[in-house]
Every structure is written in C-alpha cells, then in structure tokens.
Amino acid sequence: MGRLRRHEGQYAELARQNDQISYSWLTKLAHGQITNPTVTSLQQLIEALDVFEGVRPAPAPAPVGEPDPDAERIVPVEGA
8 A cells, every 4th residue: 555655646647557457446445445455456556566666567468369378277176
C-alpha cells in the first residue's frame, strides 16, 4: 500500500501502462474502499508498480497466433 500511495496523482498513468489494472480499482484500493483484494490482483499491482518504477522492463506482448510453448507441460489437477 505504501508503494501505491507514493504514486498518488499518477494512478491514471499507472493504469494506462497496465491493461490488467483499472484506474477505478487503483483509487478504491488506495483509499481503503477495497479491503480484501485477491492475491492475483495484488500480484498484478506489484508487477505494474515494478514496471512503473523502472524496477524491471515491461514484458513483451505474446505474439498473436503463436502456440504456447508451455501448453504441453501443463497438467490438469485431476491428472496430477
């Protein structure tokens, strides 16, 4: 929350740089209106803040129409 609040006033730019996080969600989280975010949402926020703060570069978008190289390694839970 501290990292997010340090960027008060920049939530729109942060949301613009990450299509998985909305401006509305960011402002609600920062102002305490979302009290129990999911782990997935928080991980997406951490990754977005890392990119926004220059901790790491933005990931390259996956090529459209290319097969997933890990698709054959994914095992359904029922078969594990």
